Amino acid sequence: MITLASDFGSPYPAAMKGVILQRSDARLVDVSHEFPRQDVRAAGFWLREILPYFPPAVHLVVVDPGVGTDRAAVVIEAGEHALVGPDNGVLLPAARALGDEEGLTVFEISDDDAASSTFHGRDVFAPAAAAVHDARAENDPLAELDELTQLDEYVDLGLPDPEVRDDEVVGEVLVVDGFGNVITNVPGYAIEGYEQVDVNGQTIPVGETFAAVPVGQWLATVGSHGNVELDVNQGRGDDAFGLEAGDTVRIQL
């Protein structure tokens, strides 16, 4: 199984699928091609939340604002999974969720002279994903693939940690989802047990679910990913709170 994720929208992902299907019978499953454009951190967050629900697979990820620079192309073995993408850190949060920190093995994909300068998803990452998939299907170690060389240093990406104080947590918005739910980096336990909190100066109830408050009412809740979300029941939290990715969220308890 190969999953595909990118910020490409449509129709570029189809070229990647064609390239894979020329080389492999792998089952293909789209994770998303609607990640926020060139937002490595948002993609890193979503992949960390979603990929652990999959059975062992190769995960092809292309969110790559540095395409055409000398950033490396990498494959990461993480537990029973493998990830393929640019060496900009986007794979790391998911890789750590899928394997032990110590268990990560990183390979560099050697340059393909035939590659375009602008579409490495098609010309570099898709062929590598097919090769990795088929090697795994044959139980061949990835280290034996000609195009892979083990790499000791690679770009890391940490999602930012909030500052937790006695009566206040200062975090930030990681992503806004398609419903307008504002997903922060504040861990859910920070607001557990409170009936209401102050968010950027506004007092709002804490609810276990959207439906804990009337339709249209603002609330803070703990999302399915375990972080604090700022939501509106059947409405858009981003509009209500005036927040977008990267904004500071100050929660007073």
Added chain:
Amino acid sequence: MITLASDFGSPYPAAMKGVILQRSDARLVDVSHEFPRQDVRAAGFWLREILPYFPPAVHLVVVDPGVGTDRAAVVIEAGEHALVGPDNGVLLPAARALGDEEGLTVFEISDDDAASSTFHGRDVFAPAAAAVHDARAENDPLAELDELTQLDEYVDLGLPDPEVRDDEVVGEVLVVDGFGNVITNVPGYAIEGYEQVDVNGQTIPVGETFAAVPVGQWLATVGSHGNVELDVNQGRGDDAFGLEAGDTVRIQL
């Protein structure tokens, strides 16, 4: 085969797919994840129009504004198909189209204590769909699944009926499609044989196809679903007529 439909956009459906693929080898086919947000009636309409084109399958549907309330989670056996989703009526129009009214059997899915409060698509419905799929593949009766209990009362959803009078039909807009075609609840036979009709006071031609009128011209036609549509040839009917889902449509013959 398991089909998936929701109002989730991206990337939440991928988590549902991962959960299914952890448990089942079922073929997965997306129906849509772009249903109008939290619009149970629109989803009910589209599913009724689309699912009957599929071979026997399990249909996973998550349009669920009541997630986190005590609304039940259900499985409906309908002819050779099964539907899985929230007990808010969204499954019923399609279930009736797929099976006999008398032939519907409804089960409640028992609570999973590990479920999040906000993402039952991933934590409740996807595991249930995989279990139902695999039971059917083994020809095991659904009644024997531990997590299912037969249910006698469930939420129904009827699409609204138009008022048909001698020289007038008063209906409403069910949905607007991506082309801007305004799909009403008025049955197509109501306008058959007419060359023109009055729609909300505007006289427009009746055409068998968009191409029956010049580019940019308004018309009433009978859509592929059998209902009256208000369209513009190569344009957007919703903008031209100023109509959206739920609006009244008064057609004078």
Added chain:
Amino acid sequence: MITLASDFGSPYPAAMKGVILQRSDARLVDVSHEFPRQDVRAAGFWLREILPYFPPAVHLVVVDPGVGTDRAAVVIEAGEHALVGPDNGVLLPAARALGDEEGLTVFEISDDDAASSTFHGRDVFAPAAAAVHDARAENDPLAELDELTQLDEYVDLGLPDPEVRDDEVVGEVLVVDGFGNVITNVPGYAIEGYEQVDVNGQTIPVGETFAAVPVGQWLATVGSHGNVELDVNQGRGDDAFGLEAGDTVRIQL
């Protein structure tokens, strides 16, 4: 394998998939359902760029502003591929890329009286794609399918050629992609070797990749399709240059 491409958005493609799956076990792969609405030329361009990356397959294409008129429905055999869609030229650029010009064989699909007037994707093209797929799987010649008749004349579609002069190329915008990259019909070699060019009176650098210029800087580059693109590094070229599909692009060297 059957690939699907259309300008339908969601959820209409699902009805086509259901129809195919009722008749065939073919693997289904989406190319795109987000082609610019009713833009036959844009779809022709994208298909020519993408389909050659696929292994031999049946390609179902529905961009069909003439649905409901007497335009024919066609199947084209092109090398090891077959294409199914309306006779409006949309298939031709890809067909030529997949097979020899002389090697194209075109068939008309006979009318199905049961078809709707507005959704031939579901009622005409999807059944034909399934029939063509299954005939090919059995190595049956397409000419033996009852619903196909060989056709000598069909609508062609050429992508427009630029005017190339000594110190100037006058071309036009073919499509704008989802990143806002402005893809022209000017072949890449026209700007090779230049450090900068004038585009519609504006002097901009020529770069091998987006990353050749600072973030936010305009540039001309040669896209992965081999044509000149007008881009902004990590920004939208269409907004910066004020260009959309069909606009004239005058490049002075």
